[in-house]
Structure formats: structure tokens, C-alpha cells
Amino acid sequence: MKRITIDPVTRIEGHAKVTILLNDEGRVAGTEFHVTQVRGFEKFTEGRPYYEMPGITARICGICPVSHLLASAKACDSIMAVRIPPAAKLQRELVHCAQIVQSHALSFFYLSAPDLLLGMDSDPATRNVLGLIAAHPELAREGIELRKFGQQVIEMLAKERVHGSGIVAGGMAEPVSIATRDRILAELPVAKLIATRTIAFFKGALDNYDEEIRFFGSAPMMSAGLVDRSGNLQFYDGDLRFRDAGGSIAADGIAAEQYDTFIGEASLRESYMKAPFFRSRGFPEGLYRVGPLGRINAADQCGTPIADAELAELRLRFGHPAESAFLY
Structure with missing residues (x-):
């Protein structure tokens, strides 16, 4: 061997x-x-004051710290039996949306676009974001602008762009000012235009990768994501739903407190990261997708007109659930 x-x-x-x-x-x-990295967050948070948890767990990642901040802050809310003010909930949802914008912009423009635009067989020395800037400066500029918008909104709402201290147990550290609100509203149209152009570009690029889509990481697998009571895609609230590889709902309405009833973790010889699985199906049969593809597979629809139209087009082309990891 x-x-x-x-x-x-x-x-x-x-x-x-x-x-x-x-x-x-x-x-x-x-x-x-x-x-290959040992994290250890589950151990070194033991014995710490609850109000330190959002700031500590945010350090799990420098790209998506808002998700970790919110998960920890929501857990602290629950421990204290606190129902946060409606305005704080909306502020948390908005800052999470801003993180999704910046994180997905980074993933697409910085990590994926060099392959899609320059070709997977192009010179590795230039198949990167710098090569993308040289070959397609306008597209690269829009990618940088979109990520910048998301980062700025995070900074305005959570105080810092990375590991924001404004997300705290019990709500948010401070309200949104009128000036901040107006600035976000003024910059939204350009960000939306860039996102719309990016979707159109991505759909066109997929035409060049039919073989990769069919075979790259294309395997029947369960999917998991948060949905609201209408089955719409959720990022901040909602319950967990599992959909099996055939498209049927395997479990629905799972509250956060029930996670260990439905989710197990397998230790792997070859990795420091554990492998979560759907308990009733065991390991490895119960492995499931998460992230963008897992979320849209689990949900019935997104809940907004433009997103629902794009989702319908994706499902018409690639099925529901979509199986190819290339679509991430």
C-alpha cells in the first residue's frame, strides 16, 4: 500500500x-x-465565570467568531433564564447575517474563485487571490468590497470586527445608534448588487465543471440545519432538523437542549476532530452535512423572494437534497 x-x-x-x-x-x-490542531476549549473553559464564555469561545475561529459568540451568549441567556429585549435579538441576528456575508465572501472570492476562474490546472504559484486580482481585477475588487461591508457591519454592531466584545450574556452591550442604522442602510444596495452579480457568475462557472460536480464528494448523506416553524432557513433561532439522503425528514423540531439525544460524537484515529453523527443511525451511517449545503438541504425554503427563486433553480438543476460537495 x-x-x-x-x-x-x-x-x-x-x-x-x-x-x-x-x-x-x-x-x-x-x-x-x-x-492536526488540538483545540481543547471544552477543558479550559471549565470553572470559568459564565460571563467570560462568549469571549473565550469566540477564539475558536477568527473567521466565524460571531457564531461562537452567539451560541455561547444564548447558552448563558438560558442558564440565567433571561429573555433578551427584542431589539437585542434583532441586533444579534443582523450581526450574524453580516458575518455570513463576510465569511462567504472570503470563501468564494479568496478560496474558490482562483480555481473557478483561473482553472484547476493553472500554475499553483498564481492560482490564488493575487493571481485573481491580476487576471480579473473588477471581480476581485467586488469580492473585497463585499467582505469589507460584512466586516464593517460586525464592527459597528459588535465593537470589533473579530471577536466582538459587544455580544454579551443577556443581550448586546449597547444599542444601535441612528447614525449606524443609516450607514448600514446606505451601503446595503451596493452589497446586494455585488451578491447578485456573484450568484450569476457562479451559475455560469458551474457549466464548466459538470464532471467535477457529478463526482467530487458526491455521496448520499444526511443533512442538518436550523429551520423555523414554517420550515424556513434560520441562522440565529429555530430548531434543528435532519433530512435523510432520500429527502425525507428524519427528525424535526429539535431544541438546543436536546442535542445530545440526537447527536453523538465518534473519536477518529486519524484526526483530533471528532465526527458528529445522527445517533439513531450510528457511525458512520449517521454522518451528516452541515454548513451552506446542509442548511439549504434541510430547509423547505429560505423565506425571502430572491433567495427562494435561486433555491428553486438550484434544486431543479441538482436535486433536493443536493449531494455534490462541489456546490459548497
């Missing part, structure tokens, strides 16, 4: 390597994905 090791894996948010196992005929016999 021969091994090919890719170490490190680049253009990801974290540290990892990949091992490809080849049989005697030189064909792929298996692959292993290794998360």
Missing part, C-alpha cells in the same frame, strides 16, 4: 493534511482527512 500525503492543506480555515492510500495497481483504496 502506497501513500500520498498532502501537508499542509492550503486555502482552508484551519490546519489539516490529507493522506491518499493507493493499492498495488495504483488506484485509490482510501483517503484520510487529518485535522
Whole structure:
């Protein structure tokens, strides 16, 4: 058995390597994905004051800290039996949307677009964001602008762009000023226009990758995501839903407090990261997708006209649930 090791894996948010196992005929016999960083957050948060939790858990990631801040703050709300003010809830939802904008802009323009635009067989030395800027400066500029918009909204609402201290147990540290509200409203049209152009570009780029879409990480698998009572996509509130590979709902209406009834964790020999799975199906059969593809597979619809139209088009082209990891 021969091994090919890719170490490190680049253009990801974290540290990892990949091992490809080849049989005697030189064909792929298996692959292993290794998360090589030890985190330890579950241990070093033990015994800390509850009000420190949002700030500590935010350090899980520098790209999506708002999600960790909100999850921790919501847990503290529950521990204290606090119902936060409606305005604070809206502010939390808005700052989370801003993170999704900046995080997805980074993922698409900085990590994916060099492959999609420059070609996966192009010179690795220039197949990066700098090469993208040189070859397609206008597209690169729009990507930078879109991410900048998301980051600025986070800073305005949560005090800092990364690891914002404005998200606290019990709500938000301070309200949104009229000036901040007006600034966000003034910049929204341009951000929306860039996002619309990006979707159109992505749909056109997919035409060049039919084979990759069919075979790249395309495997039947469960999906999980948050939905509201109408089955609409949710990012901040809602309950957890699991949809199986055939499209049927495997479990619905799962409150946060019930997570360990439905979700187990398997320890992996090859990775420091555990593998969550749907308990009733066991491991590995109960592995499930999360993130953008998992969320839209789990939901019935997005809940807004433009997003619902795009979702309907995606499902018409790739099915529901969509299976190809290329679509991430």
C-alpha cells in the first residue's frame, strides 16, 4: 500500500493534511482527512465565570467568531433564564447575517474563485487571490468590497470586527445608534448588487465543471440545519432538523437542549476532530452535512423572494437534497 500525503492543506480555515492510500495497481483504496490542531476549549473553559464564555469561545475561529459568540451568549441567556429585549435579538441576528456575508465572501472570492476562474490546472504559484486580482481585477475588487461591508457591519454592531466584545450574556452591550442604522442602510444596495452579480457568475462557472460536480464528494448523506416553524432557513433561532439522503425528514423540531439525544460524537484515529453523527443511525451511517449545503438541504425554503427563486433553480438543476460537495 502506497501513500500520498498532502501537508499542509492550503486555502482552508484551519490546519489539516490529507493522506491518499493507493493499492498495488495504483488506484485509490482510501483517503484520510487529518485535522492536526488540538483545540481543547471544552477543558479550559471549565470553572470559568459564565460571563467570560462568549469571549473565550469566540477564539475558536477568527473567521466565524460571531457564531461562537452567539451560541455561547444564548447558552448563558438560558442558564440565567433571561429573555433578551427584542431589539437585542434583532441586533444579534443582523450581526450574524453580516458575518455570513463576510465569511462567504472570503470563501468564494479568496478560496474558490482562483480555481473557478483561473482553472484547476493553472500554475499553483498564481492560482490564488493575487493571481485573481491580476487576471480579473473588477471581480476581485467586488469580492473585497463585499467582505469589507460584512466586516464593517460586525464592527459597528459588535465593537470589533473579530471577536466582538459587544455580544454579551443577556443581550448586546449597547444599542444601535441612528447614525449606524443609516450607514448600514446606505451601503446595503451596493452589497446586494455585488451578491447578485456573484450568484450569476457562479451559475455560469458551474457549466464548466459538470464532471467535477457529478463526482467530487458526491455521496448520499444526511443533512442538518436550523429551520423555523414554517420550515424556513434560520441562522440565529429555530430548531434543528435532519433530512435523510432520500429527502425525507428524519427528525424535526429539535431544541438546543436536546442535542445530545440526537447527536453523538465518534473519536477518529486519524484526526483530533471528532465526527458528529445522527445517533439513531450510528457511525458512520449517521454522518451528516452541515454548513451552506446542509442548511439549504434541510430547509423547505429560505423565506425571502430572491433567495427562494435561486433555491428553486438550484434544486431543479441538482436535486433536493443536493449531494455534490462541489456546490459548497
